[in-house]
Amino acid sequence: MKYNLTHLKELESEAIYVIREVVAQFENPALLFSGGKDSILCYHLAKKAFHPGKIPFPLVHVDTGHNFPETIQFRDQLVEKDGVELIVGSVQQSIDEGKAIEETGFNASRNGLQTVTLLETIESNKFDACMGGARRDEEKARAKERFFSHRDEFGQWDPKNQRPELWNIFNGMKHMGENFRVFPISNWTEMDVWQYILAENIELPSIYFSHERDVFMRDGVIYADGEYMNKRPEEKVEKRVVRFRTIGDMSCTGAVESPADNLEKIIEEVAATRTTERGTRADDKRSEAAMEDRKKQGYF
Amino acid sequence: MSDTTTAGYLDMELLRFTTAGSVDDGKSTLIGRLLYDSKAIFQDQLEAVEKASKRIGGEGEVNLALLTDGLRSEREQGITIDVAYRYFATPKRKFIIADTPGHIQYTRNMVTGASTANLAIILVDARHGLVEQTSRHSFIASLLGIKHVVYCINKMDLVDYSQERYEEIKSDIEDFASKLEINDIRYIPISALFGDNVVDRSKKMDWYEGATLLYTLETVHIGSDENLVDGRFPVQTVIRPQTTEFHDYRGYAGRVAGGVLKKGDEVTVLPSGFTSKIAKIDSYDGEIQEAFPPMSCTVILEDDIDVSRGDMIVRTNNQPDDTQDHELMVCWMSKRPIQLNGKYAVKHTSRDARCIVKEIRYKVDINNLHKLEDDKTINMNDIARIKIRTTVPLFTDRYQRNRNTGSLIIIDEATNETVGAGMIL
Structure with missing residues (x-):
């Protein structure tokens, strides 16, 4: 008998350990759930962590109102099937209440506004730890994140003043009003996520797989057409065979042209690709430090 | 990553390593080379770095350090502030690099990076x-219980790929x-800039018969790095579904x-001392x-005990030390020096104490x-031997015997910040 875990089992074990640590160290945790593959993976790992019990925290979806319909349908089916609690924070409501101001223009996106709604949802539900599916390989500011990421009473991240994180001992101590973001799959890469989803046969929303869709081109990015999308006159809608590598708000998530209609083909595609998955995200392209700036304000 | 098949992928091991080096020793170049040659750098990342290199005004060369320096202030000042984690894979193994900065708060960051590493590249x-920095890096690697250390004698191109020079440095180290x-120390003559002995064998150093760096990383035996002798299971939380079925x-x-x-192992629960069987x-x-480390699982006992x-x-029949008094080496990580007779919070495995x-x-x-x-003023980045007494007993092993049960963190109760990393002697 070889007493050695494979790397995916080791990553799984690490994530389960982190999720259990959250439940043990905090009073009122939650799992941020966007309906994307990383949050679905976190949910799957949470189920494993507390089996045969139920997961002892709710899912929180920060809903921009500009979602892919397939994602919402998937979310609702999952909640129904597993009987988990879902809390929805609505960006539309934040706008209606005057707490967030809608961007205007052709590149308007509600991605940034999510931060307002997220912080409000955390505050009104008194969450002291929100787990999320962010990974360090995604983006250069995220490469500097801790598993347990401390946020001050304004929800801000201070990258220059992070707590050192040693061994597997996580320090979740905090003052009143402060909270934590916790990232159980910090050490997973995009390839790890896909291989694990295949190995564990985890169900995903259909838009990750190749399908025909109405799209238009802008700045080299393929956008899905939808009722919230402001198009310039020269931007023509056409049908293409596409899939999405990441799922965010419709207004900032680009598609890739792809015939990959099952997990094996997606994995081949991920292995051969020469661009990062966030290369399809307009929200990261606003400036070189776009992610860092959003995170400092309280984005996850 | 392009030739990773699913079957092979599911069977790979994970190696965590840290890189230590001083300011201009080519650490970023080496990491850049490993990432680049293993195709872990993507086209859009490379383009972004090229763009940034031009703006910051490098000498026309692409600055691979920008790949690892993620924060705005790091890029502006051209320095690395914090530990960054990098990922790459070959068909043999998956790697996590804890890339630690060369100067600012060096010790604190290297200790952090080293705490989870199987291997250190110095x-x-x-x-x-051999300079002062080399001794410092070696000492930290040893203190943190890293089992494998690879000394890369870099910039061999600048000493005419001289075997004599390499042997001289090797003998000093x-x-x-000693x-x-x-236990496991290796030496490799490399040129990170030109790639000699990093991924491919050097044509200019025929006299070197050892492995390349990448081959070493892919094959170093890590199967016995974990303690497989002393059965230890810290309880994180209790699962009680309270459903009809369970x-x-x-x-x-x-x-x-x-x-x-x-299953069937005779066990004792600490601190109560009750015994039962799995x-x-x-x-x-x-x-x-x-079940073995670092596996997450759920243990059910035969008897209903608290x-x-x-x-x-x-x-x-194999129990840890069960005591309130502890001798440890501590790496201090706070601007406020350690207070003799001061009170702090402590976290050890899943146990909290003061x-x-x-x-x-x-x-x-x-x-x-x-x-x-x-000199008993222990400031940020200092390493000291101290004695502490905890409010409740901790169940410990020597750090060099077991990293999981031999480590603890010290927390300032006023700020809640982690201020010390302790290794039990």
Whole structure:
């Protein structure tokens, strides 16, 4: 008998350990759930962590109102099937209440506004730890994140003043009003996520797989057409065979042209690709430090 | 990553390593080379770095350090502030690099990066040989219990790929390293800039018959790095579904911190001292025959005894130290010096306690390992031997025997910040 875990089992074990640590160290945790593959993976790992019990925290979806319909349908089916609690924070409501101001223009996106709604949802539900599916390989500011990421009473991240994180001992101590973001799959890469989803046969929303869709081109990015999308006159809608590598708000998530209609083909595609998955995200392209700036304000 | 098949991918091991080097020794170039040659750098990342290099005004060359320096202020100042984690894979293994900065708060960051590493790469500039920094890096690697250290004698191109120079440096390091507790030490002459002996064998150093760096990383034996002898299971949380189907289910969730646990093992629960037997080791994927580190699982005992978070399930015939008094080496990480007789919070495995600093024995000069018995002001980045007493007993093993049960963190109760990393002696 070889007493050695494979790397995916080791990553799984690490994530389960982190999720259990959250439940043990905090009073009122939650799992941020966007309906994307990383949050679905976190949910799957949470189920494993507390089996045969139920997961002892709710899912929180920060809903921009500009979602892919397939994602919402998937979310609702999952909640129904597993009987988990879902809390929805609505960006539309934040706008209606005057707490967030809608961007205007052709590149308007509600991605940034999510931060307002997220912080409000955390505050009104008194969450002291929100787990999320962010990974360090995604983006250069995220490469500097801790598993347990401390946020001050304004929800801000201070990258220059992070707590050192040693061994597997996580320090979740905090003052009143402060909270934590916790990232159980910090050490997973995009390839790890896909291989694990295949190995564990985890169900995903259909838009990750190749399908025909109405799209238009802008700045080299393929956008899905939808009722919230402001198009310039020269931007023509056409049908293409596409899939999405990441799922965010419709207004900032680009598609890739792809015939990959099952997990094996997606994995081949991920292995051969020469661009990062966030290369399809307009929200990261606003400036070189776009992610860092959003995170400092309280984005996850 | 392009030739990773699914079957092979599911069977790979994970190697975590840290890189240590001083400011201009080519550490970023080496990491850039490993990432680039293993195709872990993507086109859009490279383009972004090219764009940034032009703006910051490099000398026309693409600055691979920008790949690892993620924060705005790091890029502006051209320095690395914080530990960054990098990922790459070859068809043989998956790698996590803890990339630690060269100067600012060096010790604190290297200790952090080293705390989870199996292996450390220590870069030595072939022109300068063994310098103070090399000793410092070696000492930290040894203190943090890293099992494998690879000295890369870099910039061989600048010393005409001289075997004589390489042997001279190697012999200097060997003399120094004999004072340290590292079992597996290797030496590789490289040129990170030109790629000699990094991924491909050097054509200019025929005299070197050892492995390349990448081959070493891919094959170094890490299977026995974990402690497989002393059965230790710190309880993180208790799983009690209280449903009709699992009415009497009471499972202790945790991650194995040492030894191999099996059904039927006679165990003792600390601190209560009650004994029982393991009835079952459970998981979502079914019953586990043998649980070993770092596996997360759920242990069910035959007897209904009181067990909660912070308790430790151990093999009855092999128990850890159970004491309130601890001697440790500590790396201090706060601007406020350590307070003699000061009170702090402590976290050890899943157990919380408070402690008082009873004695500061000495400070270590990490450049030459001298004990400074007269200097007891322990500042940020200092390493010292101290004695603490905890409010409740901790169940510990020596750090060099078991990293999981031999480590603890010290927390300032006023700020809640982690201020010390402790290794039990």
